[in-house]
Amino acid sequence: MVTYLDAELAPLKNTGQIRLYGEEGFEAMRKACRLTATALDELAGIVKPGVTTNEIDRFVFEFGMDHGAVPATLNYRGYTKSSCTSINHVVCHGIPNDKPLREGEIVNIDVTYVIDGWHGDSSRMYPVGEIKRAAERLLEVTHECLMLGIAAVKPGARMGAIGEAIQKHAEAERCSVVRDFCGHGVGQLFHDAPNVLHYGRADEGAEMRKGMIFTIEPMINLGRAHVKVLSDGWTAVTRDRSLSAQYEHTVGVTDDGCEIFTLSLAGLDKPGLPG
Ligand code: MF3
Ligand code: CO
Ligand code: CO
Numbered sequence: 001m002v003t004y005l006d007a008e009l010a011p012l013k014n015t016g017q018i019r020l021y022g023e024e025g026f027e028a029m030r031k032a033c034r035l036t037a038t039a040l041d042e043l044a045g046i047v048k049p050g051v052t053t054n055e056i057d058r059f060v061f062e063f064g065m066d067h068g069a070v071p072a073t074l075n076y077r078g079y080t081k082s083s084c085t086s087i088n089h090v091v092c093h094g095i096p097n098d099k100p101l102r103e104g105e106i107v108n109i110d111v112t113y114v115i116d117g118w119h120g121d122s123s124r125m126y127p128v129g130e131i132k133r134a135a136e137r138l139l140e141v142t143h144e145c146l147m148l149g150i151a152a153v154k155p156g157a158r159m160g161a162i163g164e165a166i167q168k169h170a171e172a173e174r175c176s177v178v179r180d181f182c183g184h185g186v187g188q189l190f191h192d193a194p195n196v197l198h199y200g201r202a203d204e205g206a207e208m209r210k211g212m213i214f215t216i217e218p219m220i221n222l223g224r225a226h227v228k229v230l231s232d233g234w235t236a237v238t239r240d241r242s243l244s245a246q247y248e249h250t251v252g253v254t255d256d257g258c259e260i261f262t263l264s265l266a267g268l269d270k271p272g273l274p275g
Helices: 023-043 053-066 133-151 160-172
Strands: 004-006 018-020 084-087 090-092 106-115 118-127 183-185 192-196 213-216 219-221 227-229 236-238 244-246 249-253 258-260
Touching (some): 023 053, 023 106, 023 213, 053 106, 090 106, 090 219, 090 244, 106 244, 118 133, 118 244, 133 213, 133 219, 133 244, 133 249
Parallel strands (some): 004 018
Antiparallel strands (some): 090 236, 183 192
């Protein structure tokens, strides 16, 4: 049985209970999430062939510092970078390094800024120069999966409605949904209850309530769903080395749906893609 609690009265640790935030929490999340979205906007002009993921990571760090924010991933469970940069068959948690990006690659950049203790978590895919049609299709499908998952969010629905919407679309497009990683409650904790599965059935999971805040971050593969984590302990890759994509938003449940806190104000939610 899941239980819910008032975020303002609850101790700051993940007890499995689902926090419900009020207007002050929503306002604090708007601020952190807006900065994350703005950094992801800026990155659209930075990602190109020849740029290294360490240069991207450096930008994320400096941009945060310049705006009073700390990257949540810095020193998180031994992670030492300000972002995750996941290229091609890397599913998530790719570690920035000194290798230049190459024309035709696709890279996910995942940023979480903390402002006044509140976490804004979002990621987008960036094409590096011209990419193949199959890659572009994967990015489109994955972004559609994210937005269909978000459209399933409303009080009274179950969390499984999000996963069902995502899985149905991905599989109808002959893609697969990664099972090993999920979205998560977020707020004054980086990773909190509930787990947000990107597959499943609409009658499963906890009931959504107004005031919940969580991420939706589907990882969709062109090939099979299976992943493995490399010996660095972080980098997750598709076992069949097929391309993988991910987009992530942080959302808050409202009276009749949800508010997307990490939307781009510059029209760059899908960098490098039409629309
Ligand atoms: N930002 C990722 C997420 O969406 C988590 C990255 S944790 C790290 O939940 F340690 F790998 F950076
Ligand atoms: Co997340
Ligand atoms: Co993230």
